[in-house]
Amino acid sequence: MHRYKGIWAGLVLFLVIGCGSATHAASGLRIQVVGSTTVLPVASRSAQKFMESSSSRILVNAGGSGVGIHSVAGGRADIGMASREISQDEKKRFEKSHLKIHPIGLDAVACVVSSEVYESGVRQLTREQIAGIYLGEIRNWKEVGGQDRQIVVVDKERHRGTRHVFMQYVFGNASQRTPGTLLVTGSNNEEQAKIAQSDSAIGMLSLAWVNDDVKAVSLLDQGKEILPTWETVRQGNYPIVRKLSFITAGEPKSETKAFIDFVKGPEGQKIVEESGYIPVGSSQP
Amino acid sequence: MKANFFCAGTRHAEPLGWVFAAMNFIFLLCAVGLGLFLVVESVPVLRSEGWGFWLGENWWVGEAFGALPMICGSLIVTGLALLLVLPVALSGAVFTSEYLPSSFRRRVKGIMELLAGVPGIIYGLLGVSFLTVAVKDSLNLLDGNTLFTAGCLLAIMILPTVLTLSEDALHSVPREFREAAESLGLTKLQTTLRVVLPQSLPGIVGAVLLGVGRAMGETIAVMLVIGSLDRMPNLFVAGQTIPSKLGREAAEALGSGLHWSALMGLGLTLFIMVAVLTFSGNLFIKRSSQ
Numbered sequence: 001m002h003r004y005k006g007i008w009a010g011l012v013l014f015l016v017i018g019c020g021s022a023t024h025a026a027s028g029l030r031i032q033v034v035g036s037t038t039v040l041p042v043a044s045r046s047a048q049k050f051m052e053s054s055s056s057r058i059l060v061n062a063g064g065s066g067v068g069i070h071s072v073a074g075g076r077a078d079i080g081m082a083s084r085e086i087s088q089d090e091k092k093r094f095e096k097s098h099l100k101i102h103p104i105g106l107d108a109v110a111c112v113v114s115s116e117v118y119e120s121g122v123r124q125l126t127r128e129q130i131a132g133i134y135l136g137e138i139r140n141w142k143e144v145g146g147q148d149r150q151i152v153v154v155d156k157e158r159h160r161g162t163r164h165v166f167m168q169y170v171f172g173n174a175s176q177r178t179p180g181t182l183l184v185t186g187s188n189n190e191e192q193a194k195i196a197q198s199d200s201a202i203g204m205l206s207l208a209w210v211n212d213d214v215k216a217v218s219l220l221d222q223g224k225e226i227l228p229t230w231e232t233v234r235q236g237n238y239p240i241v242r243k244l245s246f247i248t249a250g251e252p253k254s255e256t257k258a259f260i261d262f263v264k265g266p267e268g269q270k271i272v273e274e275s276g277y278i279p280v281g282s283s284q285p
Numbered sequence: 286m287k288a289n290f291f292c293a294g295t296r297h298a299e300p301l302g303w304v305f306a307a308m309n310f311i312f313l314l315c316a317v318g319l320g321l322f323l324v325v326e327s328v329p330v331l332r333s334e335g336w337g338f339w340l341g342e343n344w345w346v347g348e349a350f351g352a353l354p355m356i357c358g359s360l361i362v363t364g365l366a367l368l369l370v371l372p373v374a375l376s377g378a379v380f381t382s383e384y385l386p387s388s389f390r391r392r393v394k395g396i397m398e399l400l401a402g403v404p405g406i407i408y409g410l411l412g413v414s415f416l417t418v419a420v421k422d423s424l425n426l427l428d429g430n431t432l433f434t435a436g437c438l439l440a441i442m443i444l445p446t447v448l449t450l451s452e453d454a455l456h457s458v459p460r461e462f463r464e465a466a467e468s469l470g471l472t473k474l475q476t477t478l479r480v481v482l483p484q485s486l487p488g489i490v491g492a493v494l495l496g497v498g499r500a501m502g503e504t505i506a507v508m509l510v511i512g513s514l515d516r517m518p519n520l521f522v523a524g525q526t527i528p529s530k531l532g533r534e535a536a537e538a539l540g541s542g543l544h545w546s547a548l549m550g551l552g553l554t555l556f557i558m559v560a561v562l563t564f565s566g567n568l569f570i571k572r573s574s575q
Contacts, residue, residue: 152427184533185513197418
């Protein structure tokens with residue numbers, strides 16, 4: 001029998017270590033934050049600051065607004081991040097979870113194009129033109145004032161918050177089908193990269209993610225040109241604006257509440273501004 | 286061996302034998318459990334869509350779940366990867382096993398085995414930063430995120446696996462076979478093609494099957510370069526495979542009724558596809574060894 005002693009000892013050791021680490025993990029206070037990639041920079045920067053003066057561990061993960069709402073309703077996360085409203089359908093389905101919304105900032109969604117398209121003269125688009133492009137009726141940039149080049153229409157996954165608000169503005173329907181689409185992307189990061197790689201793409205992006213390779217175009221609404229700048233957003237003139245929020249199931253408790261209050265407080269709101277968004281309470285959407 | 290173990294009355298003397306049997310049982314339980322889980326979870330969507338689940342072309346959450354574009358996408362991408370990888374892997378394996386001096390061979394093998402262990406995400410990142418742009422420029426396409434790109438990327442990804450395993454198969458053919466063939470006057474090339482290759486065929490088929498299985502199930506690398514468009518596939522336009530679809534939507538659909546069930550249905554479809562592939566591979570080996 002002594003031949004197997006090593007094996008038994010190994011097994012016992014394995015079990016002890018396994019159980020030990022499991023109980024250890026349960027004793028630490030952990031706050032799971034999941035959802036919108038638009039809210040993510042705010043949440044992760046705030047979490048870093050917050051953890052400097054707190055013993056709890058905050059884990060921030062991406063996934064999109066839909067994932068955030070579903071996760072918090074399903075009890076898989078303590079806080080869901082959302083860059084859109086909770087839809088009627090979701091409200092009905094998660095009635096029992098008593099979802100509570102905590103607004104933490106404001107963001108605008110820009111209609112963006114590859115820098116090459118911007119340079120070639122496409123500086124503004126009407127709502128009808130954007131709709132035509134996404135429906136596949138307008139296929140070439142020359143039809144909207146650009147060069148003779150086919151349009152690479154970039155769409156987002158259907159549950160993404162950015163897509164909801166953008167489609168709501170363009171079509172009046174958040175879950176509009178877009179037969180003109182050539183590419184579907186997920187996070188802001190991914191969409192930004194794909195549009196930058198292309199030289200003839202159009203897409204939708206949170207204003208904070210616009211850069212030299214990915215340019216935002218002005219919107220022409222009833223003959224009026226609306227520039228995609230923080231100025232117009234702050235003044236309440238830019239039409240595609242959305243609330244960024246944390247969502248909890250019921251009233252938040254103890255550390256979760258402390259974290260939400262931290263983000264809503266002066267320090268957190270400074271992080272919101274540094275991340276390229278507008279703090280709550282400083283404008284009228 | 287099995288019959289021996291249970292009938293020869295040695296079981297009390299060998300407790301370790303029981304441990305092995307229990308481990309084997311765990312493996313069986315996993316395989317059967319996984320299959321059952323997928324079937325049970327996909328019942329709702331199969332009930333609401335019927336055959337339309339496999340034949341429908343539209344995937345609109347909340348209205349229709351048609352998996353045909355993803356099934357075709359998976360088949361096309363995997364087929365393309367196989368087509369690209371076979372000639373390279375086989376000639377590479379033959380060269381490494383039959384022509385390279387053994388000190389070189391060991392080094393080459395080391396590199397191949399190292400590459401075979403590189404995770405998919407690494408290939409995906411390479412693909413998204415280089416391959417998409419290269420495909421777009423060299424083929425003058427509108428955009429580089431296409432089924433073709435995904436197929437090329439998978440070919441690169443499974444090449445080391447297929448290469449090193451087929452090389453093992455070739456190398457395991459006994460030296461006597463080669464010596465006998467050469468003593469009969471066959472040239473080196475004739476020996477390789479007529480003696481070594483047929484002898485190692487089962488091993489090569491196994492290697493290819495493993496590679497194809499990996500290609501068919503690869504999620505993240507494909508997701509990054511395929512464009513994720515749920516439309517009936519066209520090789521040079523964005524498309525979707527079953528794993529990339531699962532990767533995109535699983536987190537959102539978790540615990541949400543029919544949508545979740547539809548994704549499980551996709552998983553079941555992939556499971557069946559891989560099973561059919563493995564089964565036909567085994568059948569082929571059996572046929573050719575007779």
